[in-house]
Amino acid sequence: MKPLASPLGTLTSMFRSSPKKIGLAPGTLIHVGEQKVERSTLSFIDYDGDNLITGTDVPLEKCVGLKSSTTVSWINLDGIHDIPTLEAFGNAFDLHPLALEDILHTDHRPKIEEFENYLLIILKMLEFDEQTSQVQAEQVSLVLTSNNVLSFQEKPGDVFSGVRERLMRKSGRIRLRGPDYLTYALVDSIVDSYFHILEKIGDRLEILEKELTLQPTQEILKHVHHLKGQLIFLRKAVWPLRELVNSLLQDEYALIQESTTVYLRDLYDHTLQIIDTVESFRDTASGLIDLYMSSISHRMNEVMQVLTIIASLFIPLTFIAGIYGMNFEYMPELKLSWGYPAVCGLMLLCVIGMLTYFKRKKWF
Numbered sequence: 001m002k003p004l005a006s007p008l009g010t011l012t013s014m015f016r017s018s019p020k021k022i023g024l025a026p027g028t029l030i031h032v033g034e035q036k037v038e039r040s041t042l043s044f045i046d047y048d049g050d051n052l053i054t055g056t057d058v059p060l061e062k063c064v065g066l067k068s069s070t071t072v073s074w075i076n077l078d079g080i081h082d083i084p085t086l087e088a089f090g091n092a093f094d095l096h097p098l099a100l101e102d103i104l105h106t107d108h109r110p111k112i113e114e115f116e117n118y119l120l121i122i123l124k125m126l127e128f129d130e131q132t133s134q135v136q137a138e139q140v141s142l143v144l145t146s147n148n149v150l151s152f153q154e155k156p157g158d159v160f161s162g163v164r165e166r167l168m169r170k171s172g173r174i175r176l177r178g179p180d181y182l183t184y185a186l187v188d189s190i191v192d193s194y195f196h197i198l199e200k201i202g203d204r205l206e207i208l209e210k211e212l213t214l215q216p217t218q219e220i221l222k223h224v225h226h227l228k229g230q231l232i233f234l235r236k237a238v239w240p241l242r243e244l245v246n247s248l249l250q251d252e253y254a255l256i257q258e259s260t261t262v263y264l265r266d267l268y269d270h271t272l273q274i275i276d277t278v279e280s281f282r283d284t285a286s287g288l289i290d291l292y293m294s295s296i297s298h299r300m301n302e303v304m305q306v307l308t309i310i311a312s313l314f315i316p317l318t319f320i321a322g323i324y325g326m327n328f329e330y331m332p333e334l335k336l337s338w339g340y341p342a343v344c345g346l347m348l349l350c351v352i353g354m355l356t357y358f359k360r361k362k363w364f
Contacts, residue, residue: 028097028101029086029097029100030101031081031083031104031106032104032106032107033081033105033106033107033154036079037079037156038079039082040077040078040079040081040082040086041056041057041077041156042058042059042076042077043056044058044062044074044075044076045074045164046071046072046073046074047072047175048070049175052167060089063089067148068147070147072148072179072182074148074179076150076152076153077089077151078154079154079155080103080104080106080153081154083104086100086152093143093150094117099113099143102141106138106154108122108139109122109236109240110122110237111240111243111244112244114251118144118255119253119255120141120142121142121144122141122142123142123190123244124140124190124237125139125158125159125193126197127193127197133201135230135233137237138153139154140158140186140190142183144179144183145179145255146179146255147179149182151186162189163189166185177260178257179255180260181259181260184260184263184264184267187245187267188267188270191241191270191274194238195270198234198274198277198278201234201281204227205224205227205288208227212291212292212295216296224292225289227281227285228282228285231281231282232282235279238271238275242275245271246268249261249265306364309363309364312354313351316347317350320347320350
């Protein structure tokens with residue numbers, strides 16, 4: 001198997017505080033996290049039931065013109081490290097500095113915040129690295145307004161290709177519904193991607209279980225510990241998401257239409273299913289660790305059993321050899337010509353007798 005990255009590093013990198021923000025006023029715009037792209041790019045999809053317009057790598061002015069349109073607009077910013085661009089974007093769409101601060105802080109736990117005219121949703125988009133068996137996280141921020149959905153990503157590439165394809169097709173309910181349904185569709189795509197990650201982790205756990213059964217090794221144990229750490233990492237992303245979706249359901253947000261809550265309930269069921277699967281896989285990983293310890297203990301017991309039988313066989317032989325090795329002058333057997341063969345025969349009979357006894361007792 002390939003070398004693994006440290007699960008501890010993955011866990012600590014997802015939720016950490018930045019010393020750069022200590023002592024600064026609330027709303028101070030500082031990017032916290034890794035810069036994953038050289039420059040920021042804007043793209044949009046503007047649509048209604050009959051028409052659809054797209055734009056890639058467009059200037060900010062082009063997106064601002066969609067702000068007050070009667071159609072639904074999905075505007076996406078890839079690369080949030082460029083603070084001047086993000087600040088200009090926020091000013092154009094009347095985003096509060098605290099909302100921009102949350103968008104820039106890429107180590108936030110998933111949450112939802114309500115502002116005067118929009119909702120801010122922050123969640124984790126996860127990707128599974130096949131080479132290192134590592135779950136990689138990217139923060140995605142969604143801003144839901146009355147007729148726009150603004151998305152902020154750390155880099156190009158996401159799990160929204162299915163949503164884009166559905167928008168391109170004229171048929172389908174997504175073109176007939178408002179921005180709240182589009183927001184649901186984006187969150188649902190992220191949640192569905194968790195299922196694919198869990199499927200891959202589950203396949204690896206099955207392989208490791210077979211390998212542990214055949215021949216347990218320290219290398220296999222390291223892979224089990226690594227996957228268990230990835231499951232903990234995944235759990236940290238999913239648990240707050242459950243609260244987020246539940247808040248969309250329970251709290252009466254003006255921007256969420258009643259017709260969308262039906263789909264949100266289904267989304268909530270998916271988050272519960274993911275949580276149950278994560279917990280089940282964590283129990284499986286713990287069980288594999290126990291299986292490894294039991295296998296090692298069983299192998300040790302087998303070795304000790306063999307050594308104990310060998311030691312037991314030599315006890316009477318040592319006793320007999322000790323007696324005839326005392327070199328007393330008056331020992332009757334010492335002068336007999338058949339004394340040596342007789343002692344060897346006696347030793348052989350002791351060994352055969354003890355082996356027969358052990359066999360009847362099923363000690364080996």
